[in-house]
Amino acid sequence: MSLHVDDLRVYYRTLAGDVKALDGATFDVADGEIMGLAGESGCGKSTLGKSLIRLDGRMRYAGGHVVLDGKELPIWDDEAMNPFRFHNVSIVPQYAMSALNPTRKIGRMIGELLRARGADPRTVESELARRLDLVGLEQGVLGLYPIELSGGMKQRVVMVISTLLDPSLLIADEITSALDVSTQKAVARMLVEFRDRGFVKSMIVITHDIAVLYQVADTILVMYAGKLAEKASAEEIVSSPKHPYTRLLVSSLPEVGVRYEEKELHGIPGRPPSLLTPPTGCRFRDRCPLATARCAQEPPWVEENGRGVACWEAASSQAARPSLVAGAR
Amino acid sequence: MSAVAAPAAAPAKPVGAVRESLYFALRNRKLVFGASVTGAMLLFAIFGPLFARHGPLAYGGDLSLAPTRHGGYWFGTTLQGQDVFAQFVTGLRLAFIVGALGGGIASAIAMVVGFTAGYRGGIVDEVLNMLTNVVLVIPTFALLLVIAAYLSVRGILTEAVFIGLTSWPWAARALRAQTFSLVSRDFVDLARLSGRSSWQIIFKEIAPNMSSYLFMMFILLFGGAILIAATLDFIGLGPSNTISLGMMMQLSVQNAALQLHLWWWFLPPGLALMTIVGSLYVMNVGLDEVFNPKLREM
Amino acid sequence: MGRYFLRKLGIYSLTFFVAVTVDWAIPHLMPGNPVLTLMNRLQIQDPRVAQHVYHHYMRAFNLDLPLWKQYWYFWVSLVHGDLGTSILQFPSPVTSIILHAAPYTLGLLIPAILLSWYFGNKVGALAARRKVLDNSALPLSYALTATPYMWLAILLSWTLAVTWHVFPVGFAYDPTAIRGLSWAFVGSLAYHWFLPFMSLFLVTFGGWAIGMRNMIIYELESDYAHYLEALGAPQRLVRKYAFRNALLPQITGLALVLGAVLAGSLVTEIVFSYPGLGYQIYRAITNEDYFVIQGIFLFIIVGVLIANFVVDIVYVIVDPRTRIGMEGGRS
Numbered sequence: 001m002s003l004h005v006d007d008l009r010v011y012y013r014t015l016a017g018d019v020k021a022l023d024g025a026t027f028d029v030a031d032g033e034i035m036g037l038a039g040e041s042g043c044g045k046s047t048l049g050k051s052l053i054r055l056d057g058r059m060r061y062a063g064g065h066v067v068l069d070g071k072e073l074p075i076w077d078d079e080a081m082n083p084f085r086f087h088n089v090s091i092v093p094q095y096a097m098s099a100l101n102p103t104r105k106i107g108r109m110i111g112e113l114l115r116a117r118g119a120d121p122r123t124v125e126s127e128l129a130r131r132l133d134l135v136g137l138e139q140g141v142l143g144l145y146p147i148e149l150s151g152g153m154k155q156r157v158v159m160v161i162s163t164l165l166d167p168s169l170l171i172a173d174e175i176t177s178a179l180d181v182s183t184q185k186a187v188a189r190m191l192v193e194f195r196d197r198g199f200v201k202s203m204i205v206i207t208h209d210i211a212v213l214y215q216v217a218d219t220i221l222v223m224y225a226g227k228l229a230e231k232a233s234a235e236e237i238v239s240s241p242k243h244p245y246t247r248l249l250v251s252s253l254p255e256v257g258v259r260y261e262e263k264e265l266h267g268i269p270g271r272p273p274s275l276l277t278p279p280t281g282c283r284f285r286d287r288c289p290l291a292t293a294r295c296a297q298e299p300p301w302v303e304e305n306g307r308g309v310a311c312w313e314a315a316s317s318q319a320a321r322p323s324l325v326a327g328a329r
Numbered sequence: 330m331s332a333v334a335a336p337a338a339a340p341a342k343p344v345g346a347v348r349e350s351l352y353f354a355l356r357n358r359k360l361v362f363g364a365s366v367t368g369a370m371l372l373f374a375i376f377g378p379l380f381a382r383h384g385p386l387a388y389g390g391d392l393s394l395a396p397t398r399h400g401g402y403w404f405g406t407t408l409q410g411q412d413v414f415a416q417f418v419t420g421l422r423l424a425f426i427v428g429a430l431g432g433g434i435a436s437a438i439a440m441v442v443g444f445t446a447g448y449r450g451g452i453v454d455e456v457l458n459m460l461t462n463v464v465l466v467i468p469t470f471a472l473l474l475v476i477a478a479y480l481s482v483r484g485i486l487t488e489a490v491f492i493g494l495t496s497w498p499w500a501a502r503a504l505r506a507q508t509f510s511l512v513s514r515d516f517v518d519l520a521r522l523s524g525r526s527s528w529q530i531i532f533k534e535i536a537p538n539m540s541s542y543l544f545m546m547f548i549l550l551f552g553g554a555i556l557i558a559a560t561l562d563f564i565g566l567g568p569s570n571t572i573s574l575g576m577m578m579q580l581s582v583q584n585a586a587l588q589l590h591l592w593w594w595f596l597p598p599g600l601a602l603m604t605i606v607g608s609l610y611v612m613n614v615g616l617d618e619v620f621n622p623k624l625r626e627m
Numbered sequence: 628m629g630r631y632f633l634r635k636l637g638i639y640s641l642t643f644f645v646a647v648t649v650d651w652a653i654p655h656l657m658p659g660n661p662v663l664t665l666m667n668r669l670q671i672q673d674p675r676v677a678q679h680v681y682h683h684y685m686r687a688f689n690l691d692l693p694l695w696k697q698y699w700y701f702w703v704s705l706v707h708g709d710l711g712t713s714i715l716q717f718p719s720p721v722t723s724i725i726l727h728a729a730p731y732t733l734g735l736l737i738p739a740i741l742l743s744w745y746f747g748n749k750v751g752a753l754a755a756r757r758k759v760l761d762n763s764a765l766p767l768s769y770a771l772t773a774t775p776y777m778w779l780a781i782l783l784s785w786t787l788a789v790t791w792h793v794f795p796v797g798f799a800y801d802p803t804a805i806r807g808l809s810w811a812f813v814g815s816l817a818y819h820w821f822l823p824f825m826s827l828f829l830v831t832f833g834g835w836a837i838g839m840r841n842m843i844i845y846e847l848e849s850d851y852a853h854y855l856e857a858l859g860a861p862q863r864l865v866r867k868y869a870f871r872n873a874l875l876p877q878i879t880g881l882a883l884v885l886g887a888v889l890a891g892s893l894v895t896e897i898v899f900s901y902p903g904l905g906y907q908i909y910r911a912i913t914n915e916d917y918f919v920i921q922g923i924f925l926f927i928i929v930g931v932l933i934a935n936f937v938v939d940i941v942y943v944i945v946d947p948r949t950r951i952g953m954e955g956g957r958s
Contacts, residue, residue, distance in 0.1 A: 054857045085859030099854035101868050103875070103947055113855065116864045145947045162858070463642045465883075466935055470890040471927045472646075475653050478912050478920050499883065556775055563777045563894050565912050578777055582898055587785045588796075595785070599778025607773035614769075 003029040003169055003202060008064035010051040018060065019275045021047040023226040025064070026301065027308075029169070029202050034195055036217030036234065037206045038249075042272055044226040046094070049171045049206045051075055053089045069168055086117050090167035090200075094174040096158040100146040107142030110161060117165075124164060131160045131199070135190055152183050159190065163199045170200040176212050188216045210249060214238050222246045225272050225283035228301060231308040242307070242314035244288045282311070350541075353619045360615025366608035370601065374425050377418030385415040385572045396593050405593035408584045413577075417597050420574035424555050424605065427489045431554030434493025436547045439500035444531050446501070447508025454505075461498045469495035470557070477566035485568045488561065492554045500546050507542060511535050541620035545613050552609040559602055574598035628943065628950065635939050639932045646928045650921050651701045655694065662690060710925065711918035715910065721922035724907055729926065731799055732903030734820065735892050739827035740881065747835025748877060752870050754836065755843035764836060771833025776891030780826040780898040787822060794822045797900035823892075823899045831888055838880060842873035875946050882938040885931055 008025045011018040022044040029035045037045045047059065052075065055061060061076035068088060074080040093099055101109055110128070111121040129139055135156040146154060155175065163170060172191060176184040194200050205217055213220050213234060220237040222229040222245065230243035241247045248268045270287035273279050281296040282288070288295070290313045301310045354360055382401030383390065394406040396413075404413035446457040473491050477483060511517065512535070520530045536543065561567060562575025581587075581595040662684045671677040685691045689700050704710070710721035751768075754761040771779075788796045795801070800815040846852065846869035855865050893905030900906065904923050911919035943949050 056853065056856070082859045085857065087859075091857050093850075093854055093857060095850040095853075098850040101851045101872070103872055104868065112864060113858065113860055116860050117858070145951055147948050147951050158854075459638060459641070462638050463645055466639065466642050466932065467646050468886045468889055468927050468931045470886055470893075471924045472649065474908060474912070475650060475920055475924045478915075478917070479653055552773070557890075559775050560777065560890050560894055563775075564897070564909060575775075575777075578781060582777075582781065587781065587789050590785075590790070592785070595778075595781050599775055599781060602778065603770065603774045606775075607770055610769050610773055 002031055002069065004065075004067040005052075006065040006067070008048070008051065008066060009062035010047050010055070011060050011062045012047075013058045013060050014276070017276055018062070020062075020226050020278055021275055022051065023275075023278070025223075025228055027221055027228065027231060029204065031201055032195065033219060034192065034203045034205060034217045036210075036213030036220040037204055037223065038208065038210050038213055038220055039223035039229075040208055040272065042225075042275070043223040045206045045223050046173060048223070049091070049173050049204060052169070052171055052204070053085060053091050054078070054081065086162075086167065087165050088167055089169045089171070090162045090165070091171040091173060092155075092159050092162045092175050094177070096155045096175060097151045097178065099158050100154060102146050105143055105145055106157060110142070110164075113161070114164075119165060128160070128164060131164070132157075134193070134197075135160060152179065152187075155179070155187065156190070159187075159194075163194055166199055168201045170194070170203045172203060172205045174207055175205075176207060176209065184212060185215070188212055191216055210238070211253060222249070225278065226275055227283055227310065228308070229284070229310060230314075231303075233306070236307060242309045243311045244290050244313065245284050248289075350619055354616075357615045357619050359611050360619060363608045363610070363612025363615055367605060367612060370421065370605050370608070371425060374418065374421040377421060378415070381412065381415035381418055383412040383415050385419040386411060387415075393589065393591055404597060405591070407580070407594055408586065408589070408591065413594055413597070416572045416577055417574070417601070419572055420577055420598060421601060423485055423568070423571065423573045424558070424602070426485060427492070427558040428551045428555040428605075430486070430489035431492035431496070431558065432547055432551035434490060435497040435500065435550045435554065436543070438493065439497040439504055439546070439550075440536075440543070442497065442501040443504025444508055444535065447505040448512055448527060448531055448535070450509075457501075457505075461501050464495065465498035465502075467495075470560070473557075473561060474564065474566065477561060483566065483568050485571070485573075488558055488566075488568060489554070492557050496550060496553055496557065500550060503546065504539075504543075507539055508535060511538060541616065545616050545620075548609050548613050548616070552606045555602065555606055574602055631943070632939075635936065639936060643928065643932055647702070647705065647925065648698075650924050650928075651698055654917055654921070655697075705925070710922035713911075713916055713919050715914040715916040715919070721918050724919060725904070725922055725926050728902060728904045728907045731901060732892055732896070732905065735823055735827055735895070735901070735903060736888060739824055739831060739892070740885070740888055743828045743831035744835055744877070744881060747832045748839045748874065750832075751836040751839025751841075752843050752866075752873070754840045755847070756866065761840070765840065768833040768836040768840075771830055772837060774830050774833075775894075776826065776830055777894035777898055779830055780823065780895045783822050783826050784898055795819050799902050819899075819901075823895045823901050826895050826898075827888060827891055830891060831884065834884065835877065835880075839873060839877060842876060843869050846870075846873045875942070878938060878942050878945065882935045885934055889927065889931070 005028070006026050008022060009020070010022040011020050021042075025044075025048055027035075037048065039045050050056065051059065051061070052066060052073070055075060055078070066073040066075055068084070073084055073089070100106060104112075114121045114124060128142075132139060132141060137153060137156055137160075141149065141153070141157065149157065159175075175191075176187055179187060191203060191205065195203060205213065207213060210220070217234045219231060220234050221231040222237065222243065224245050230237070230241065230246045232242075237246060238250055241250050245268075252267050268287060273283055273286065279285065281298050282291070285291045285295045292312070294312045297312075299310045299312045301308055388410050390400060390402055390406040390410040390412055392406065392410045393408050394402055394410075396403055396405040402412055402414065404417055406413060407416075442457050442461060446454040446461075473495060476491060477488070480487065517530060517534055520534050525533070558567075558573070559575035559578075562573045563579045565579060567573050567576040567579075575598070577598040578595055581591065586592075586594045662681060666677065666681060666684075669680065671680060682691075689697050692700070708722055710725070713719045713721055713724055716724060750760075750764055754764040784796065787793045795818060798819060800806075800812065800819050804812050804815045806812060843866075847865070849869075849872075852865050852869060855868070892903065893908060895901070896903045896905035897909045904926070907919060908923050910916070911923070
């Protein structure tokens with residue numbers, strides 16, 4: 001399978017105007033690839049993920065194309081998208097722990113959902129059993145109500161349900177954010193296993209936590225303020241990031257074994273710009289320690305050897321990598 | 330009552346949101362409509378009696394007179410020759426008084442019970458919960474019947490107090506739930522750490538965050554009190570020595586006004602009640618939309 | 628679950644106890660003496676005869692005993708089903724008055740509550756779906772729920788009964804009809820029942836419709852609804868779940884609304900001279916027939932407590948969350 005996204009724009013309608021939450025995203029996800037989508041809150045990653053399956057609430061399609069397995073996804077048309085949902089594109093939502101109807105036994109709900117989507121529950125029955133087993137849930141879970149399960153169990157159930165019809169693309173939206181660290185690891189492993197066993201062809205894993213992505217993703221796409229900042233393999237992003245934002249992100253991660261009396265732990269000062277009236281030029285300009293006059297013009301996305309970056313500095317200086325932290329280190 | 334069940338939780342607002350609320354308030358059709366109608370009726374209640382040419386209980390007019398400009402009997406007269414207009418505006422005034430008093434007392438009790446139960450938790454909560462349940466289950470109307478039946482002389486104040494003392498349980502429950510959700514928030518912990526007393530915390534930190542909710546609750550209690558009072562009056566337990574809207578309806582039915590087609594006697598009181606209570610409910614829906622951004626239509 | 632019901636029983640028993648005590652206490656706290664009222668009615672001229680009659684009645688009503696003994700006897704007679712004797716309709720015992728009137732009131736109350744609940748929920752759910760219906764049904768529902776019960780009764784009576792003669796003006800059945808299980812009699816009963824029922828039904832209906840509409844909108848905004856929609860589930864499945872979930876608080880609403888509809892049926896009976904409990908209370912109040920008032924109050928209390936208990940049971944059966952929460956589910 002392959003996913004090709006071309007200059008996708010999705011805005012949010014508000015009384016004050018359109019918030020340009022996703023303002024031009026272009027990338028590809030190859031067959032079997034797990035792509036991580038990282039960035040701070042409000043950068044547009046969730047919007048991107050959601051727009052690939054369903055525009056809800058105030059979201060408004062504003063341009064661009066999405067092509068999955070050679071077919072264009074009509075994301076602007078809610079009804080036309082329906083045949084694709086669950087079958088070709090699926091999602092494990094951010095609110096997975098409350099995504100199950102509290103007054104329906106889980107097995108019954110799954111049956112009703114499958115039938116409503118034109119799938120015969122009986123044909124899927126044995127596969128369902130196998131997958132529940134795979135994620136470490138007992139068969140008896142199907143006869144329980146959601147309230148009888150723990151948060152982690154509910155999340156696993158949702159993961160199984162969402163991938164039950166073997167979609168080409170799975171969007172995992174902040175699925176580790178509400179979990180403790182050990183469960184995070186288990187869930188992350190499960191994601192990779194689903195891909196390895198072919199339940200899902202490709203995945204987009206959305207999170208603000210780069211550390212998780214490092215464990216799970218093949219490539220990482222970093223977003224900032226509605227635009228793409230950098231895309232590279234997970235290894236490259238963490239060990240040799242090019243975009244100043246990525247570099248600051250990675251360096252602000254605490255390292256195991258380092259004591260922070262000797263070394264300062266830096267965050268990134270400042271806040272992202274308002275997306276109601278976004279600034280011209282590079283959107284990271286105000287917080288970027290490497291910003292120059294050239295950054296008043298929006299940097300183009302430059303792709304080379306499978307790595308992409310949108311930054312004047314990164315594109316120009318390949319050898320010299322100036323220190324990002326002003327002052328003592 | 331399921332109709333206008335307690336509104337969903339109002340989120341905590343920062344101070345600057347007051348102006349934003351006002352902006353939406355003035356634009357919300359339901360709120361403007363409801364508030365205008367209620368306001369108009371209130372003005373009618375305040376100034377109406379000044380225009381009445383006769384006392385509400387005074388006899389002297391022609392019997393069963395249809396509405397006419399002659400003699401100032403704009404709403405006609407009753408079977409006994411009393412001025413319906415005078416009775417109407419008197420009743421209107423009483424309705425607002427009972428509503429405000431009864432609703433106010435019920436709100437006060439609901440706040441005390443709800444806040445204390447929500448804030449303190451534990452055994453205090455259990456006890457107050459039991460109290461709330463008992464008062465909730467007792468058919469208070471029947472109770473009011475019994476009490477009022479034994480009082481030979483009744484005043485509007487007594488009526489309002491009784492209504493206030495019996496209609497608070499559902500509001501207390503709702504407030505308790507709201508308080509629970511706020512109590513666990515950080516700003517309360519901060520206030521506690523800085524040594525504020527419980528009541529200070531409740532009134533300076535928690536209540537202001539629920540102010541919109543409290544206001545809507547008061548409106549519902551206000552409307553409810555008016556209806557309960559009218560029903561009591563209709564059964565014959567209204568205030569003595571005066572006349573109210575419910576009593577007008579009672580007297581008209583007793584005197585076969587329906588059969589005699591004295592429509593000006595029994596239609597206006599009920600219409601007034603329906604208008605006031607209805608506009609209060611509509612106002613409430615509008616307020617809910619103003620304070621709860623999720624409900625705002627785009 | 629057993630603990631839950633025990634707790635509920637405990638509260639209801641406590642409520643019953645409090646209510647009975649209040650019921651007994653009020654006449655004793657109030658100014659006025661029921662025996663004196665009775666005496667006034669009798670208009671006895673001779674003071675010595677009056678004295679005798681006075682003492683007789685004082686003893687008959689136990690008013691010559693110390694308070695605590697009166698209280699005790701109150702409970703004793705209550706257990707024996709003796710609620711005293713009516714003063715106005717002397718010598719009818721209060722119990723028999725209640726038993727004759729109760730069926731009429733229940734005949735109005737139960738259909739009115741259940742049918743308005745059923746149709747109100749249906750219409751409310753439909754209104755949540757279609758904007759067009761919402762814009763017409765909702766204001767109408769608000770108007771209905773804001774209408775005082777007695778006024779709608781007056782309106783219906785005046786228009787349909789008095790002016791246009793479509794329905795009878797009052798009473799439970801045609802006075803000339805022969806009582807019995809004949810079609811004619813049952814028909815007459817139904818014919819007279821219709822307007823009072825309609826009056827109760829319409830006002831209560833408004834409340835349910837509004838409540839259900841709001842609940843459905845709330846449920847359609849929930850996470851499980853969004854998840855299903857993201858997976859492409861058709862609207863009818865989402866709405867089916869939303870409807871079932873929205874129905875749950877409406878069930879508890881049944882118990883809450885009972886008090887209001889009860890008051891409504893009382894005044895409706897007055898307007899239509901329908902011989903139910905409301906009518907009896909009305910006569911008792913106007914004629915200071917204390918024991919009837921007290922007796923009917925107790926009857927109402929028991930009825931309401933039973934109804935509440937039934938609703939509690941139904942709710943636990945229907946909502947898995949409460950059931951499992953009580954048996955100690957994890958979450």
